[in-house]
Amino acid sequence: MTSARPGNGHRLRHFLTTDDLSGRAMIEILDTAESFISVGEREIKKVPLLRGKTIVNLFFEASTRTRTTFEIAGKRLSADIININTSVSATQKGESLLDTVRNLEAMHTDLFVIRHPASGAADLVARSVPSHVHVVNAGDGRHAHPTQGLLDMFTIRRYKGDFRRLTVAIVGDVLHSRVARSQIHALTALGAKEVRVVAPRSLLPAAVETLGVTAYTDMAQGLKDADVIIMLRLQFERMSGALIPSAREYFDLYGLTRERLTLAHPDAIVMHPGPMNRGLEIASEVADGPQSVILPQVTNGIAVRMAILARLAGASALESKTP
Amino acid sequence: MNIAILGGRVIDPAQNLDAVCSVFVQNGVIAGFGDPPSGFETDRTIEAHGLVVCPGLIDLRARLREPGLEHKGTIESEARAALAGGITRACCPPDTDPVIDTPVTAQWLIDRARQFGGAEILPIGALTRGLNGTHLADMHALRRAGCVGVGNAALPIKDTGVLRHALEYASGLGLLVFLTPEDPWLSGAGVVHEGRVSTRLGLAGIPESAETIEISRTLMLIEETGARAHFCGISTARGVALIAEAKRRGLAVSADTPVHQLYFTEDDVGIFDTNYRLRPPARTAADRDALREAVAEGVIDALCSDHLPHEVDAKERPFSDAEPGIAGLETLLPLTLRLAELSVLTLKDAVAAVTSRPATLLGLAAGTLATGRAADICIYDPEAEWTPTADSVRTRGCNSPFYGTPMRGQVVATIQGGRIAYERSKP
Numbered sequence: 001m002t003s004a005r006p007g008n009g010h011r012l013r014h015f016l017t018t019d020d021l022s023g024r025a026m027i028e029i030l031d032t033a034e035s036f037i038s039v040g041e042r043e044i045k046k047v048p049l050l051r052g053k054t055i056v057n058l059f060f061e062a063s064t065r066t067r068t069t070f071e072i073a074g075k076r077l078s079a080d081i082i083n084i085n086t087s088v089s090a091t092q093k094g095e096s097l098l099d100t101v102r103n104l105e106a107m108h109t110d111l112f113v114i115r116h117p118a119s120g121a122a123d124l125v126a127r128s129v130p131s132h133v134h135v136v137n138a139g140d141g142r143h144a145h146p147t148q149g150l151l152d153m154f155t156i157r158r159y160k161g162d163f164r165r166l167t168v169a170i171v172g173d174v175l176h177s178r179v180a181r182s183q184i185h186a187l188t189a190l191g192a193k194e195v196r197v198v199a200p201r202s203l204l205p206a207a208v209e210t211l212g213v214t215a216y217t218d219m220a221q222g223l224k225d226a227d228v229i230i231m232l233r234l235q236f237e238r239m240s241g242a243l244i245p246s247a248r249e250y251f252d253l254y255g256l257t258r259e260r261l262t263l264a265h266p267d268a269i270v271m272h273p274g275p276m277n278r279g280l281e282i283a284s285e286v287a288d289g290p291q292s293v294i295l296p297q298v299t300n301g302i303a304v305r306m307a308i309l310a311r312l313a314g315a316s317a318l319e320s321k322t323p
Numbered sequence: 324m325n326i327a328i329l330g331g332r333v334i335d336p337a338q339n340l341d342a343v344c345s346v347f348v349q350n351g352v353i354a355g356f357g358d359p360p361s362g363f364e365t366d367r368t369i370e371a372h373g374l375v376v377c378p379g380l381i382d383l384r385a386r387l388r389e390p391g392l393e394h395k396g397t398i399e400s401e402a403r404a405a406l407a408g409g410i411t412r413a414c415c416p417p418d419t420d421p422v423i424d425t426p427v428t429a430q431w432l433i434d435r436a437r438q439f440g441g442a443e444i445l446p447i448g449a450l451t452r453g454l455n456g457t458h459l460a461d462m463h464a465l466r467r468a469g470c471v472g473v474g475n476a477a478l479p480i481k482d483t484g485v486l487r488h489a490l491e492y493a494s495g496l497g498l499l500v501f502l503t504p505e506d507p508w509l510s511g512a513g514v515v516h517e518g519r520v521s522t523r524l525g526l527a528g529i530p531e532s533a534e535t536i537e538i539s540r541t542l543m544l545i546e547e548t549g550a551r552a553h554f555c556g557i558s559t560a561r562g563v564a565l566i567a568e569a570k571r572r573g574l575a576v577s578a579d580t581p582v583h584q585l586y587f588t589e590d591d592v593g594i595f596d597t598n599y600r601l602r603p604p605a606r607t608a609a610d611r612d613a614l615r616e617a618v619a620e621g622v623i624d625a626l627c628s629d630h631l632p633h634e635v636d637a638k639e640r641p642f643s644d645a646e647p648g649i650a651g652l653e654t655l656l657p658l659t660l661r662l663a664e665l666s667v668l669t670l671k672d673a674v675a676a677v678t679s680r681p682a683t684l685l686g687l688a689a690g691t692l693a694t695g696r697a698a699d700i701c702i703y704d705p706e707a708e709w710t711p712t713a714d715s716v717r718t719r720g721c722n723s724p725f726y727g728t729p730m731r732g733q734v735v736a737t738i739q740g741g742r743i744a745y746e747r748s749k750p
Contacts, residue, residue: 019523098639118641119525120595142525181525205522206530
């Protein structure tokens with residue numbers, strides 16, 4: 001099963017999680033992504049690395065940013081991209097996830113980009129596909145969103161440089177967040193000085209400290225001297241029961257306001273994986289303020305996803321010549 | 324049929340017996356040890372030199388899947404698989420479809436297993452009608468039809484008032500009540516132990532308190548009502564402590580745990596391995612060790628297979644959509660024996676945990692080789708090594724993390740009611 005996952009020193013076959021991915025392997029992907037940034041700035045935004053390859057974006061959950069940036073990334077690499085948006089409820093009526101995948105595989109798909117509401121869905125698909133087919137996890141339940149994790153690392157590196165000097169505060173609904181898990185694994189592997197999670201205890205996973213983070217329930221302490229602040233979206237659609245009293249109280253305690261931002265390092269950057277709930281987890285003046293790098297995150301997403309797609313499906317071409 | 328079982332090592336914990344001697348079976352009962360009873364004419368001889376002869380296993384929990392889920396297993400396939408595992412009697416929880424809440428269904432199950440010559444089925448009747456948690460089932464009628472007790476399977480009785488009345492009523496009838504200690508509000512959508520693995524994999528967790536709170540709630544009611552209660556599937560060290568404390572106070576409680584629970588920890592889930600999607604979930608190493616100790620000390624009275632056979636598709640799903648459980652009938656014996664190899668239990672206590680102890684808590688005159696008792700006998704080769712695979716086992720269940728794992732200790736023959744009901748085919 002480990003063969004389904006990226007391992008240290010092995011060529012990547014699938015991209016399912018940042019857990020178990022070495023810092024060195026991540027740096028290599030980030031470096032490749034750097035080289036793709038210029039492609040987006042050219043007049044002809046295309047390289048032929050994946051010409052003739054078929055990529056299926058198989059999304060069982062709504063997505064705008066992720067699906068679109070994957071589509072653009074694939075197109076800039078000259079791959080053919082098919083988008084399939086479906087809901088789990090529709091497939092539950094008949095076809096199982098694996099049957100859906102097997103059918104698409106029978107159409108000679110080279111690479112699947114999968115988003116699914118159940119944790120582990122991408123791993124399941126990766127275990128079932130033949131050896132020449134690649135799987136990229138575009139978000140599975142609460143488990144992982146590794147391309148988002150890496151594009152965030154890319155953004156942090158561009159603005160802040162060396163990870164080993166950085167204190168990173170991840171604020172909000174960590175319990176339901178696959179993004180937070182992917183960021184935490186990536187940050188610890190890249191040697192960040194301190195990774196903090198800041199949230200009410202009811203929105204933190206039971207054993208969050210075992211991920212190598214420090215947990216704070218006090219926003220002021222959690223933000224103090226942070227170099228990077230990552231705000232997470234409050235995921236009402238995943239919440240069951242009595243996790244927080246109200247949106248208003250949440251913003252009172254954990255909303256990122258201009259005033260609170262002054263607690264962090266003066267040069268701190270503010271990130272958000274989107275979609276944002278303005279006035280719920282982040283004030284508009286901060287989201288649109290000078291320290292915000294939220295839109296560059298989206299732009300960087302294309303280059304990072306190009307790097308990952310190219311390293312999986314176009315690896316041989318990439319090894320012989322760098323674009 | 325008169326059967327002479329010659330020269331085996333006879334282990335019968337109920338009689339505190341562990342000796343090499345012959346056993347004689349006549350007219351369906353154990354007729355004697357050592358020398359044949361006078362006038363014994365042998366119809367069949369089983370050479371048991373080097374083999375162990377013990378009582379037929381009594382499994383406290385095995386879902387046969389019929390009626391209702393015949394694509395996962397049938398009484399024919401599963402009751403025969405039980406015999407291949409040395410099991411001569413198996414308790415069947417009431418969550419069949421239809422539910423075992425009428426005497427007709429209970430009787431039908433018993434008769435059907437007999438019809439196929441499988442292990443005897445001991446139905447557990449429903450505690451509430453349709454397991455709905457609100458109306459009591461006809462418990463007396465269910466007992467008369469052959470139910471060994473009543474319970475609500477894995478379905479909760481959320482209303483504590485209803486649970487209290489159910490225990491009161493069962494107590495008046497002297498019926499054993501089977502209880503699954505899981506608070507539904509706390510287990511919620513949980514699929515693994517709440518801890519580092521649930522955190523890492525982003526799976527909803529089942530906290531330890533889901534078990535301890537339900538045990539505590541029920542113990543208060545048991546104390547008030549005087550009901551005889553059996554807790555199914557203890558999985559935590561704190562749960563064990565609560566049971567031990569209740570026993571010290573003299574409450575009429577007993578408990579079991581699936582034998583696989585003594586081997587797994589939360590980490591075995593690995594990377595979403597749905598073979599380890601279990602209910603209760605595998606918990607921490609400390610919990611596993613506490614369970615082992617509890618079995619050795621008798622706080623946990625018995626081990627069971629908690630057999631839950633599935634078709635392949637039920638496990639080839641994202642982890643939280645996969646169905647829980649292990650097909651365990653044929654690995655109950657070797658996994659129990661291995662506890663003796665690991666010095667968790669003496670061999671005699673290991674055998675007791677699947678024979679005399681479940682018989683005692685069920686109030687059955689079984690689980691022993693005492694003269695005059697029904698001849699339910701398991702004969703196994705303690706040295707035989709074999710590897711169960713989905714294709715080689717008798718159960719229809721495709722789901723076991725032990726498939727592909729070498730086992731030591733294999734059933735050679737199972738005798739049920741004086742009849743040779745299973746024999747290992749010659750290699």
